[in-house]
Amino acid sequence: MTDLKTPCSETSLEQAALLTIDGLLGAYRSGKIHVAEFLRTKLNAVRADNSNAWISVISDQQLEAYLSHLATQDRESLPLYGVPFAIKDNIDLEGLDTTAGCEAYRYQPSESAYVVQQLISAGAVPLGKTSLDQFATGLVGTRSPWGAVSNSFNSDYISGGSSSGSAVSVASNQVYFALGTDTAGSGRVPAAFNNLYGLKPTKGLLSCSGVVPACRTLDCVTFFAKSAQDLTTLYQVGASYDGTDCFAREAVEKGREECTQFSGLRVGIPADDQLEFFGNQEYRTLYAQAVSRIESLGGKVIPFDLAPFIQAANLLYQGPWVAERYAGIDAFFDGNKEQCLEVIQTIVGGAKNLSAADTFKAIYQLQAFKVQCDQLMDSVDVVLTPTAGTIYTKDDVNSDPIALNSNLGYYTNFMNLLDYSAIAMPSGFTGSGLPFGVTLFAQAFQDEALISLASEWQTVMGLPLGATQVELESAECMDLLVCGAHMNGLPLNHQLIELGANFKRRTTTADRYSLYCLAGGPPLRPGLVRNQVQGERIDVEVWRIPKKHLGALLEQIPHPLGLGSVELASGKWVKGFICEGIGIEEATDITETGGWRHFLTQS
DSSP states (O other): OOOTTSOOSSOHHHHHHTTSHHHHHHHHHHTSSOHHHHHHHHHHHHHTOOSSOEEEEOOHHHHHHHHHHHHTSOGGGOTTTTOEEEEETTBOBTTBOBOTTOGGGOBOOSSOOHHHHHHHHTTOEEEEEEOOSGGGOOSSSOOOTTOOOBOSSOTTBBOOSSSHHHHHHHHTTSSSEEEEEESSSTTTHHHHHTTOEEEEOOTTSSOOTTBOOSSTTTOEEEEEESOHHHHHHHHHHHOOOOTTOTTOOOOOOOSOTTTTSSTTOEEEEEOGGGOOOTTOHHHHHHHHHHHHHHHHTTOEEEEEOOHHHHHHHHHHHHSTHHHHHHHHHHHHHHHHGGGSOHHHHHHHHGGGGOOHHHHHHHHHHHHHHHHHHHHHHTTOSEEEEESOSOOOBHHHHHHSHHHHHHHHTTTTTHHHHTTEEEEEEEEEEOTTSOEEEEEEEEETTOHHHHHHHHHHHHHHHOOBSTTSOOBOOOSSEEEEEEOSTTSTTSTTHHHHHHTTOEEEEEEEBOSOEEEEEOSSOSSOOEEEEEOTTTOBOOEEEEEEEEGGGHHHHHTTOOTTEEEEEEEBTTSOEEEEEEEOGGGGTTOEEOGGGOBHHHHHHHO
């Protein structure tokens, strides 16, 4: 079988197709992939995983049972036929123990959780149970006796929690989707840190029967996927009303069918003094670019007061909802406190100091915030925030586990308290290659509209799928190489941002180019010229730009510069800034610096 974690000999279009649910089903139908062979290979890959993403996996015999059942089914009637998935280990799967991230809590469920059974009945095949912050308490992915789950892009960094293993298993293409849970952000923060789409649906739309509770009145089952379009299929299968779940709700129409594309959409943007990035300037820049992209898509950016939302969020861990975490596991916790991680003992154990009066006072506060926040939400269709204001290394979190975890919940903790729907979306990368994500949230029952908006977003962004380095092809956008003043943070970068372009990656040209500092300015401009004989590799950036805006960019490019084809070190050719030969007659050769940024530093 082909390893799709890195590019291979297939075309990028073929690779991308095999990374989505629709693509996999198409490959099954065409005979390109055989379901039994494919799933056996996937299961073996899961067993070889070294990211700490998995707690338990199914046996060969269990897989064969799933395959035997599929063989008796009409594949065309099963929307998830043969699609491998993962389950966060606070959600029951018949045949595997549930641990909730605590060995002493381990039990064997008599049946699968309602939502798991819905997915299996639709043809999906669970490969195992994934790691989590113990008892789903945390946003970091390090609070597990099985070890911290490594970020799928850089193992020094956290993967996000509590649904850490679920996110990493999808991002690294071990499975096609995964189930997580979300009480305070656990279905969104891991999505942001692993370049995934994470749907946090309206409370109650996905059944919580068979889920170990964190805060039962707030908990949501969530989906992680590499493709926003995949979430449509998953939502249609999973959002089935469960009459045995007393917190279940049936989907209702909210009358906002028109809010399925960004053009004309009223998008709330928090004031600058309400945004918090905890010193991460790259995340601040990437968020500003996301806002500009919304405008380029025709969205109407509206100033939005996030203050009461943040104030409501403080109730989650500074108020009596901590007692609900204790209530979910009190019988176990009272007799086995020492079996829990120290940080869990601190958080859950603190509930004993809260009174019933404290609870009612907090409920009154929350209701007041709910009224105020709903009034603000009536002025917009959706709100766009960062999913997390920063990302930390594992060592950072281990040195200050509670405070840094709290920072990660700044934009997420209020969502379930206030009963909103939300979707986390990839939105670019830092210079070191770490993902950044944004979240769209709206009133309850706007889940399908949010998925539609995320699909449009993914088409425009053209980012890799998870950590696979493979992109969805889009007829609407194209790659553009920049080598000078249009690079990230430099004087003309705003031209790209205003035209809806987004940063993809830093890279180098093939070793066949010379770089010059052209006469004139300011700003100083480089000239990239192909040099077959004495050329070198030049540091460049690749951006993704809507084709419809290319003409507007060309109008801003002065002679002797223009756009042409440039060869990258990988051998791939992309369109990019080049210089006519006449332009270098009075220019300074700066090839030896290796790139425009290096030249500016040395000047």
